[in-house]
Amino acid sequence: MAQPMSATARPAGPSETPLTPLSGMPKRIGTEIAMLIAAGVAVFLFQLTIDLALTETTTSVTFMLPILIFIVSMCAWTAVKVLAPYADPLFVPIAAFLTGVGIVYIRRIDRTAMTDDPLPADAGVFGGQGGRQLMYYMAAVVLLTVFLAVVRNHRMLRGYAYILLFAGIALAALPGFLPSSISESGGSKNWIRIGSFSVQPSEFAKLMLLIFFAVYLVRKRDMLSVAGKKILGLQLPRLKDLGPIVIVWAASLLMLVMERDLGTSLLLFSIFLSMLYMATRRASWILIGLAMFVGGCIAIYPFFGHLQTRVAIWLDPWKYVNDPVNDSYQLVQGLVALNSGGLLGNGPGAGNPNLIPASESDFILAAIGEEVGLIGLIAILLVYAILVERGFKTGIMSRDLFGKLMAGGLAFLVAFQLFVVFGGVTGLIPMTGQTTQFLAAGGSSLVGSWLLIGLLVRVSDDARKPWQASYGLQKTEAPPEFLAEQAARRAAEKAELAGVADSGPIPGGDQPTALIIPGHLQGPGSSTVEEDVLGATGPMSPPTGGSTGQPGGHTSPPGGSTGRPAHPGSPAGPQYSPPPPPNSAFGGPSSPPSPPLHSPPGNTTRPAPQSPPPPPDSAFGSPPRNGAPYNSRPRSSEDQRREGDS
């Protein structure tokens, strides 16, 4: 049964005002630069205190390293400003701050390394692991720029969903099939090492699979949220809809078995679960998923020493200090480091991070925590929390379902990965061996983190840019002919720019943002249209049947007849008419010339300038049974097709 849905930036409740004003969100360039400078100063002060604590002198590196980090950060910011000018101003400063702290701290760990030749104080800025991390940062910023330049609109990613799926699976699974000499590290087989070059493919696989999940779940959300049996007050999904979750579950367990990588396995499955929940709003999915994962882990637990070790150490780390089999040395050192830091910390450069194995990667937060204390540590956690919540806000503001789900998934990924890593370090959960995003040493991790920022920036830019009122969505005195002409021209340009991938009716009613008008902008009397159409954001809140019928009558007045010529040239037009090749990847629905706009009979009543936004929305968003006059036919065909899909 099809649920109504719509792509909208409107919040759920009708009482909430639209998050993005007509003119778009302010860019806040000044604030952003101020934050970047503050981050740069913080990184510099961190480096300075470390140098003073370690050698009581400053070297050129004391100044050069923070300056270089700042320059790279400004490059990242510039790229984002040019390529995604409306993006949330917090993403880049936060990521730059965390990366800077990471680079400085990794260099500090090198300085006191327990090896025979620790990094000397005056080693160049590119010396040691910290220097390598700086180079990774540069590479990450370059890749971020390339990504933003190539992917001008996040919706084009939808076209590559299945490519991303297979690439993601291949990357995630590859190390499992490679010989241990190439892929094994610390008990887990999740590396690909060729000579001195090594990469952790799961860092990228995560993002690829996340994008696929978003595409897939937006398409299948109706089906997956259909209610099944109700047991103990819990609305369960239908049994036959369990397919996808079982597949992801099996893949996660397989990954756990093949690569002994509990972290990535847990991460992938929980991302899928969280996105499934966000797409369907059925809490029962979360319970089912957790039960499956825990059950799966318990089932394979007796056969995997690796897993047993982690759990045994977690339950009582003190029992296993220097135990030959289950050595909890690392965990215990991390705990003691945090404890010796106390509230205020030992001071940057005055702790003993080198006592903790892998203090530059998995345990970097424990090492930093020792030196900056609980206060500094919580500050870092809060910075992450801001990043996460800005990610969710981006999702909420996003004007299309794909963007929403992807942003929500990315935000949850950041939070959950941090939880898995730092929860393991502090003994909250068993250690799983994930890297701390932005902070931890490692090219794959850093580049992956910055690509994640790229994705968020892309969605955010789209969500916060001005409503494209010139499509005629505003009350305006301009002659309809002019508006129609202008709209046609813009649409043509846009189609050219975005290319074919950006178009096509995506099953699931996921529509481009440009076509959506906030209700209040439609002037008095028309608000109901918006609220009915756009307010129906979730499957749980189907619009009332009668109201959706109103738009036709409501919005007709101003120049209704003139609207007609606009249709072929309206922004939606070119997007729908040519069945673009990439869409075939989605399994079909795009191929027939289905678009609602090509069904003039019903549309005659609508005013041209105002019509473009509603069509796609209402077309997919309002159930055919409500008898919206202009969209009944294509709607039903779409519906059938989608049901046929399942």
Add this chain to the structure above:
Amino acid sequence: MNPALRRMGVIALLLLGALIVQSTWVGFFHHDEYEGVAAGRTLIDEYGVPRGKILAGDLVIAESVPTDGGDYAYQRVYPEGEYFGNITGFKALHYGVSNLEEAMNPLLNGTSSLLAFDDFWATVLKERKPGGNVVTTLDPELQKAAYDALAATGVKGGAVVLDPRTGRILAEASYPGWDPSGVASPSGETAKEAWEAVNADEDNPARDRTRLEFYPPGSTFKTIVAAAFIENGGKADSMVPAGNGYTAPNTDHEIRNSNDQCPDEEMTLEEAFAKSCNTTFARLCVEELTAEQITEMAESFGFGEAFETPLPSVASDTGDLTEEAFRAQACIGQQDVKETVLQNALIAATIANDGELMAPQLIAELTDSEGETVQKGDEDSRGRVIDIDTAQEMRILMEAVVDEGGTGTTAQVDGYTVGGKTGTAEHSDSSDNTLPDHGWFHGWAMNGDDEPAVAVAVFLDSYGDGASAKAADISGNLMEQVLEGQD
């Protein structure tokens, strides 16, 4: 979809909140079980700043020097090695800390409250700061001379030299000595080797024989008996019983003199003391003195007390004196009497100091890392433990020992008044095989102004024939060195 996103946002915040709670639990609260592992961390901290020096006069006997690299910024070295090993002890990474390094640890590692205002901010911020220095009362030349003299005898032994007026320890040597540098090495292997070597050594060179071991004092215990006798009405010229043999009541063991040197039935106390007549003192104890009187006198001199100089010492003990047969044996320093070298030196010092016992002490001065004095070592008088007259009578007795005709003539120092008492202690191993005799000497010397200048006790373990003469010889030389240094 927005409500679900919002809820997910809340869930994400809950996850991060759980992290904050957990890290607060781990980082902020005290956990007993962390301490074992935290110790290594504390060590690194401790070795991150220079530990204070230990000095004997101007001579550095323990200091921290920068390492060549590695975890620890500083390492502990003992430039004078075995001469002062029994005093400094060691500060090792893995084997703990001992002797002065242990006793003065808070000052040396900078945590003492004496240094609180030395670097006020470091104190407030609980940062490590360089430790303060400990200046000992030891005279480096004297200490080395004492050690060398003991070493020259070839047997184990100990020597203590005190300033009787202040209780300051001028030398406290124990042979064989031990260089703690090896154990204090930052290299785990070197330290382990050194540690195993010292533990495997049967001579136990790390143990200070002047204060942590006690021995039968032999005839030097007669000083206490004589003091008890005088305190209870005797005089140096009182006639006391003697004879070549004496069998105490309830026993068939006859006490004899070593060379039958006291054949007369009666002689003056002075003569009996000078000749070290066993029969005299055994009879005095049985016939003239009660067990309480002897015990009391011994305790006045410090028996039963574990002195802390601040180095700990074991308490000397007279054993059970209630049985007359045992008392007779004990009064010639056999039976269960156990005495440390330090205690024996204190007896001589107290007598030289007119009966006022000055508690022994090793600390001359405590300074901060810059050398500014933060505390002076003070004198600790235990009061006049024997009457001044008794002390004077005792000095007459002890001078007679060193004068011609006495047993301790080798202790004479030209131009100075010297008194003392030799001792030869028989002892046997666990299976009752008689071993070579221990040699003892404790004594004192007056300086040119007839003020007590030095007290000394020397002990030679199982030296054999001539043991006490050798001990007296060493004592004489040490006293001479002090006296000439003072003039």
